[in-house]
Each structure stands twice: as C-alpha cells, then as structure tokens.
Amino acid sequence: MTMPAAVDLNAPARFGVTVREQVPLAAYTTMKVGGPAEYFAAVATVDQLIRLVRWARSIELPYYLLGGGSNVLISDAGLRGLVIYNRCRQVRIDEAPCCVYPQDDRPFVFAESGVSMAGLARRTVTAALTGLEWAVSLPGTVGGAVVNNAGAYGGEVKDNLFDAMVMDSNGDIEEVPAERLIYAYRTSVLKRQIPVRGGFGPVVLSANFRLAPGDAAEIAATAERNLQHRRRSQPVEPSLGSTFVNPPGDYAGRLIEAAGLKGAAVGGIQVSRQHANFFINPGGAGSASAADVVALIEHVQRTVEDRFGVRLSPEVQLVGEWPAGQRLA
Template identity: 50%
Template sequence: VPGTVGGAVIGNAGAHGGSIADNLLRATVLNPDGSLDEWPAARFRYKYRSSALKTLLRNSKSAPVVLSAAFQLKSGDTTAMEAWAAGFLAHRRSTQPTDPSAGSIFQNPPGDYAGRILESLGLKGYRIGAAQFSTVHANFIINLGGATAADVLALIDLARGNAWDALGVELVPEIMFLGDWPAQPPFQPLAERAP
C-alpha cells in the first residue's frame, strides 16, 4: 500500500478485498494553477487500483495533487480490530518482502495473480543491476542497494514482454512513473506496440 494517503487515494490502494474507494468521502486537491478543489469520492470514478486522477496523471505532465482526505470508517470492537490488523500484518510479513520496494508492481489480471505469472515465467529472483524481482513475492521489485529507475524499468519491460509473448497476458503496472522517460510513453498496450 502506498506510504502516503495521497498515493493511496490516487491509486485506490487496497488489500484483502478492501480498497480506499470503500471508505473515501472526499479529498482536497491542489490544482496546477494553485487553486484548491474538494473532490467527492464519486469524482474519482474508482476502478481496480485506478482512479480518474491516476488516469489524468498518466496522460498529463500537470495534474492535481491530493493534499488531504476524509474517510468514513466502520466502528467495531477495538480488541477485535487490533487482532484483525495484527493478523493481516503477520500475513504480510510472511508473504511480502521487507526490503525497500515500491509495493506491488503489476495489477492482478482478471482471474489470476501477477506474482504467480511472474514466477511461472521464471522471473522470481531475476535481477537487472541492483533491482530484483523479490524471492519472497515475485510481484515486488526490491532495491538491493543503488538500483536505478532504468534497472526497474528494464525489469518491468522484460516481465511485460515475457508475459505477453508466452501467455498472451498483458501485465499492467500498478505503480506510477512520473517525469521524463526516453523513447515512448512507458507501457503502451503491448498489442499496439510496433514489432
């Protein structure tokens, strides 16, 4: 899950069957012109690990930035909720890497898991430079120390190409790439790429 509320709101972060869309009431955003807007939850038009704002960010060099968010949380027994959260945390620690990473790299394709696909392609533990598909969970790229954006991008491109060529599955990045990237906008649909 992204480390900030803004990232979680933009990417509709979630785990274990829940997501930000389930609880967001509204968010305050800073527009590129410096004005503030309050977006009700419906304006985000949430989808799996995506939102209208995430789409805007992918298609524009300037987009609103989430400054704050208000949530409607469910009430419950504190002891039971703490035990529930501790269980999820223990599960996460046993199934996901604790090394520095950006979280899940790819969205799960319908009916499957990105980590399972990457593992079936032999990419679990595969390394380029100082970036590596985790040996704990293949859908995480970890930084072994000094990894560059180019290292990470090369792993992502390799995985996407292999999944498409071997399985006809398009792995869609869950993470956002901001800034200037060489050659092409990253991650055009593989079915549309030039041979």
C-alpha cells in the same frame, strides 16, 4: 513542456518554504532509485502546500506531488520543474455526530494528505473504528492512497472515503465527494489527470473518511492479522510493492513465478524470490538505476506474454524524463 526563464527561489520563503535546486530523489522513494528534482520543496502545512502550488502556477513552473514515493519510479534523468514533498500531517477524529449529516452518525476521520496511511489506520484501530484495518501496513501517504485507490486484504480507499479536499487542474479548491473520484481498481479520475512529467495536475489537500465504531478487540485482531500476513509474504528490501496490476481473473505474481522468473535480475534490480510481483533493490541507494527497473519490467512482460499470452500492465507509475519512445503498457 515550456519552463519559466528564471525562477525566484526566495519568493516561497514568505510563507516559510525553502526551494532547493538539483535535489537527488532516490532517498525519497521506497525503491531508492531515480535522478534529481530540478527544484524541490517540502511543505509541512496545507496552507504552505496551497501557496506553493499557487506560486508555481503563477510563474508557470510545472510541479509534481511526492508523498511516500512508494508507487513512483523516477527516471535517472530526474524530474524537471518543482517536486513538492508532502509533509502535511494533521489528523483529527471527530467522535460527535456531524450536524451537516445528522442522518449518519459515523465519526469523521480527517487527515491531511501527507499523513502516513498506515499511521492513520493504526490511529483508527486504537479508536475502535472499523474500515481501515487493511491499511495498517500500507506504505505511503493519504494523498497517494486517495489518488491510487490503494487497497489490500479486501479493502480499498473507495470503501470508506467520504470526500477529499482537492485543488483541481484550474487551481480551484473544492470538497469532492468520493463518488466523483470515479474509483476503479488502483485508479481514480485524479490519477488519470496527473502528468507524468509534472505539470499543473490536481492536488489532494486532505481527506475525510467515515468509519463505523466496532468491537475494539476484533478490529485490533484483524489489523494484527493483516500486519503479520504482510510481514510473512512481502520482501523487506527496497521495492515499489506490486510491479504489475493483476490481470483479470489471475495474479501477476503467479504468472511471473510460473514463467520461471523468480530471481531474474537486470543490474541491481531482481524479481523477489519471496513474492514474484515485487522487484527489489537489495543493494539500496546507489547500486541500481531506474533504467534497470524498466529493463526488468520489459523482460518480464515479454517472457510472460510469450509463455501465457497475457500482457502485464505496470502498477508502478513512471515519472520524469524517459528516453524518447520508451513506453510501458
């Protein structure tokens, strides 16, 4: 990757954005590991997000979008280029039928991409709208969920997303209908275009969901059931959620547990005893490394493959600078 010779860090101040250098990223991820961003800037409005991406593109500075950091494992060497921390958090629920689509009177739920997905889901539950009850305790942002087709409890983003405002890899902004995002289990056409070392990938600016009005008590009860189930079944220690995608017809957690790997550890990272597909960092920031996580992933992959002939694929996304030849598949 070629980087620009000199970066004028003051230029984005014109639109209210401060760019800093060598900012540690561990605190911005739910696993609490990972090295620094070469350049780092937080954006609070979609206008700032667009202008910052355009500025980075104009000087050929590779960028990487960071939402809640709940699905990314950032290398200990960190990320070159500009990490954009997304804090664009406007939400609007339009109850009135939309004149553009008069044949469908379901309310629109508009959210900027830095909105907490769980916060958005709770707002829709309060508004007695059904469709996002599965997300009331999902970590991360709307942008991350749209990219990953996040899902739980039988629901996923693709079920209710109407369209997303996306700046594509050429820098053009377009309202993309959900069908064109080519959703599949925990992936989308956007995810496949995001470079792991930063680059000039697509950026989700905002999303429109369409949800149906429903019975307020029933919706609230479903959301509460999902919340309680997550509290009972998932560890509270820092983690990245499910480490591996479930192989067809089985569960990664079941295979890991059956291989006797609950509690297995490398450095400060452990396979959770509560949920074997979760790797946890009980000591928090400073007590483990991204290399520990990768070593444990590889150990678990090898052991499960030897035992059951199933190769587990990581759900977590490896980001940044990794030693040559390091490949997780």
